[in-house]
Amino acid sequence: METPLGKFIRAKRDSTQPELLGLQRYDRRRAPGLRRLDLAARAGISVEYLARIEQGRDRNPSRAVIDSLADALCLNASERNHLRYLAKIASDECAVHIRPVPPPWHVRPSVLQTLRLLEPGVAIVTNRLGDILAHTTGYQAVTSGTGLLDQARPNLNRYLFTDPRARTFFTDWDDIADEQAFDLWQAPSLENLEWLTSELIPAAGPEFTNRLCRHVVPRPGVLRLSHPGGHELRLTREMLELPMDDQQLVVFLPACDRSAQAIDQLQRQSHGRLRSIS
Structure with missing residues (x-):
């Protein structure tokens, strides 16, 4: 059975052009990208061993092997970190049985106080699973009328992949969808990741699962709404990690005067208050 680790290596191999690595292109090949033989040679491992990793038959490659594959594929820093993370969870899946459990929703009082200090700015407290745990009145104003905060427990991923309004609200919906799907791999625990995917997959369907399996490492830019x-x-977006809680404080800042004026206008129209969801 294939693993996320194997799928990621295969995806990067298929997307790597041989000539960029000084290798000969084989035009008659049915599969695109780098041959398994060439990648194995560059990484200093056997073709058979590489095949076992890609096919999920070997789920515990050493750190040296993972680093060699990263070098052979010329991965950037973000892609290397992701490869190492996938190697870790592949090993963990062999060692333990995953029992889905929901993630915690508690936000520490000091974090809420920090959020209050940001009023009337646009900010949220979230986790890697996309749960919006608390938000300012500014965030409520910016998202008013979009449906994002309509649920008792709003989740950005659920909204993004199941609510048609999301495709209009997020101007660059495809890029944001890739960002969110990738961020799920950085979830704080295997149990939490399994809990969300077991809930979200039936609702979101192939649109979500295909992006989750593509492992597109995002390059976040300006968020357009x-x-x-x-x-x-x-x-x-400025993201401040809260490692004690496996949460993030995300602050949204206007990138231009026109956006700043629009936010001011939306805030005048909205009369909300800081909200903590627990």
Whole structure:
């Protein structure tokens, strides 16, 4: 049975052009990209061993093998970290039986106090699974009329992949979908990741699972939003890690004067308050 580790290596191998590595292109090959033989030679391992890793028959490659594969595929820093993470969870899956459990929803009082200090700015507290645990009135104003905060326990991934309004609200929906799907691999525990995917897969279907399995390492840029009120927003994102809680404090800043003016107008129209979801 294939593993995320094997799928990622195979995907990167298929997307690597041989000539970029100084290798000969084989035009008659049915499969695109780098041959398994060439990757194995560059990594200093046997073709048979590489095949076992890609096919999920070997789930415990050493750190040296993982680093050699990263070098052979010329992975960047983000891709290397992701490869190492997938190797870890492949090994963990062999050692333990995964019992899905929901993630915690508690936000520490000091974190909520920090969020209050950011008012009336646009900010949220979230986790790697996309749960929106708390938000400012500014965030409520920016997302008003989109349906994102309509649920008792809003989840960005659920909204993104199951609510048609998300494709209009997020101008670059495809890029955001790739970002969110990739971020799930950084979830704080295998149990939490399994819990969300077991819930989300039936609702979101192939659109979600295909992106989850593609392992596209994102390069986050300016977030573009198309608000139902007719405002076009461009926001930069600053993410502050809260390692004690496996959570993030995300602050959205206007990337231009026009966006700042639109946020001010939306805030005047909205009369919300800081919300913590627990």
